Amino acid sequence: EELQTTFQRTFSHSEEDYVFPLSKELRQKSQSMPIQKDDEVRVVQRHYKSQQIGKVVQVYRKKYREKAIGTTVHVGIHPSKVVITRLKQDKDHKKIPEREAMSQQLTISCSTKKHFSLLKYASKP
Incomplete structure (x- = not known):
């Protein structure tokens, strides 16, 4: 597909x-x-x-x-x-940096959650 x-x-x-x-x-x-x-x-x-x-x-x-x-x-x-x-300057060009900033925030929050979850699993005996 x-x-x-x-x-x-x-x-x-x-x-x-x-x-x-x-x-x-x-x-x-x-x-x-x-x-x-x-x-x-x-x-x-x-x-x-x-x-x-x-x-x-x-x-x-x-x-x-x-x-x-x-x-x-x-x-x-x-x-x-x-x-x-x-x-x-029009609406399409203004939306692109906002969209990129939102995607960067999402990747940062996802990576920090994954990092903390790995730390929790590593601390278990």
Whole structure:
């Protein structure tokens, strides 16, 4: 069943697979987030590497780049070559750090309970 669902999942539905790293100023709550239209990014590797900040015009996960034919065109860049400098503030981006914080609290509480239960069993003769 699990294998079947992974094959049936389309590429455009897997937005969580492609998360972009955040800049040092934005890394207080999480290190990476999914990209969204109107986010501002900076290219950190390869041909377009510069200090200029660009705006995300389109997020199209099935197509990676466009070919230029003498006109100005938007360039597709892989997520590993980009750092997000400013996020578009909307409800989806605000929920992600809250969800991560809750999951971290749950794992911490579960691990401490397990640790205490192991100590109880170890103290019995």
